[in-house]
Amino acid sequence: MGENLPLLLNAALGNKVERPPVWMMRQAGRYMKIYRDLREKYPSFRERSENPSLSYEISMQPFREFEPDGVILFSDILTPLPGMGINFEIIESKGPIIENPIRTIQQIKNLKEFIPSESLSFVGEVLNSLKTEISNKATLLGFVGAPWTLAAYVVEGKSSKNYSIIKSMAFREPESLHKLLDYFANSIGEYLKYQIKSGAQVVQIFDSWAGQLSPQDYDIFAGPYQKKVVDIVKDEYPNTPIILYISGSAGLIERMAKTGVDIISLDWTVDIKEASERLPKNIGIQGNIDPGILFGDDESIKNRIDITFSKVKGKKYILNLGHGILPGTPEESARTFFEYGKSLTY
Numbered sequence: 001m002g003e004n005l006p007l008l009l010n011a012a013l014g015n016k017v018e019r020p021p022v023w024m025m026r027q028a029g030r031y032m033k034i035y036r037d038l039r040e041k042y043p044s045f046r047e048r049s050e051n052p053s054l055s056y057e058i059s060m061q062p063f064r065e066f067e068p069d070g071v072i073l074f075s076d077i078l079t080p081l082p083g084m085g086i087n088f089e090i091i092e093s094k095g096p097i098i099e100n101p102i103r104t105i106q107q108i109k110n111l112k113e114f115i116p117s118e119s120l121s122f123v124g125e126v127l128n129s130l131k132t133e134i135s136n137k138a139t140l141l142g143f144v145g146a147p148w149t150l151a152a153y154v155v156e157g158k159s160s161k162n163y164s165i166i167k168s169m170a171f172r173e174p175e176s177l178h179k180l181l182d183y184f185a186n187s188i189g190e191y192l193k194y195q196i197k198s199g200a201q202v203v204q205i206f207d208s209w210a211g212q213l214s215p216q217d218y219d220i221f222a223g224p225y226q227k228k229v230v231d232i233v234k235d236e237y238p239n240t241p242i243i244l245y246i247s248g249s250a251g252l253i254e255r256m257a258k259t260g261v262d263i264i265s266l267d268w269t270v271d272i273k274e275a276s277e278r279l280p281k282n283i284g285i286q287g288n289i290d291p292g293i294l295f296g297d298d299e300s301i302k303n304r305i306d307i308t309f310s311k312v313k314g315k316k317y318i319l320n321l322g323h324g325i326l327p328g329t330p331e332e333s334a335r336t337f338f339e340y341g342k343s344l345t346y
């Protein structure tokens with residue numbers, strides 16, 4: 001079954017594979033010299049991610065260098081926002097800045113009808129070219145940010161430490177926040193379908209900041225909207241595997257499994273064996289390796305991969321880090337991670 005499919009897709013579907021596939025969150029980016037050089041020439045993040053030939057080129061950089069089993073579209077979770085009427089920039093060393101943070105019901109009502117094939121046609125174009133180029137040598141990955149995490153950016157206006165503005169909205173004007181979350185769920189669901197139609201074979205939902213919610217609030221503001229996105233996608237593409245990532249998810253993993261996703265991407269603050277025992281058998285696991293390990297020597301990188309893999313042997317597992325690779329990581333460490341990862345066998 002599935003002999004002609006690329007390894008990562010096969011593994012994500014739960015088919016028997018000879019080794020766990022390997023890719024890295026943020027595998028394209030600042031730790032690569034070739035990326036930093038290109039960034040000097042094109043300093044605007046929006047341009048690098050929205051000009052189809054630049055986005056294509058950057059997506060291919062780690063594939064040409066390390067041949068991971070997955071190629072992820074070079075983009076950002078914020079990329080769909082302008083198509084919804086929300087403008088943003090990404091400022092070096094500060095992160096994302098939202099031009100007019102969304103704080104009132106009127107602003108929420110004024111959000112535009114989001115049509116991915118119109119406002120994000122460049123994403124479709126890049127995915128199409130990537131699919132043609134990598135054919136079945138690797139799996140093409142798409143991604144989106146989940147409603148709670150997108151709302152956290154657009155309400156706070158930037159990266160936040162304690163999320164006090166969005167939590168004020170959650171606990172003072174929950175109807176407004178629910179309206180915003182529902183709008184994002186519908187839009188993001190459509191966006192994922194557009195990515196799949198354009199060639200993405202596996203998709204990841206990043207709810208990076210849902211771990212900032214207590215479990216009882218996760219059940220109100222994050223989980224139901226993750227599930228809504230999953231339902232929208234599965235309704236049209238029941239066989240496209242969906243991965244869900246939350247930073248700081250150790251207290252939430254049973255809940256994550258109830259959203260209907262196929263794979264849960266773990267950070268490194270939970271023991272992977274204990275996590276797998278808490279999850280239903282049919283749910284796959286990704287990640288769990290501290291990105292900081294890549295600042296160690298080759299032996300410690302290989303050792304950590306061995307220990308992690310030994311704890312999930314026999315299970316559906318995708319080798320990855322517990323969050324994005326950090327700026328400043330030596331490229332040779334990334335190479336060791338990919339090469340050693342590809343030498344594992346079941």
Ligand code: CP3
Nearest residue numbers: 025026027028029072073074075076077090095206208324
């Ligand atoms: O994985 C990949 O290689 C694809 C590219 C990708 C980027 N952002 C490129 C990027 C992906 C999957 C993302 C997702 C993303 N963006 C998330 C979810 C993943 C996570 O880290 O939790 C979030 C929360 C964002 C929002 C965002 N974008 C932040 C907080 C920042 C600044 C962070 C920083 O370290 O500066 C960005 C900018 C960004 N997106 C960069 C890259 C490579 C760095 C800016 C640059 O290269 O100039």
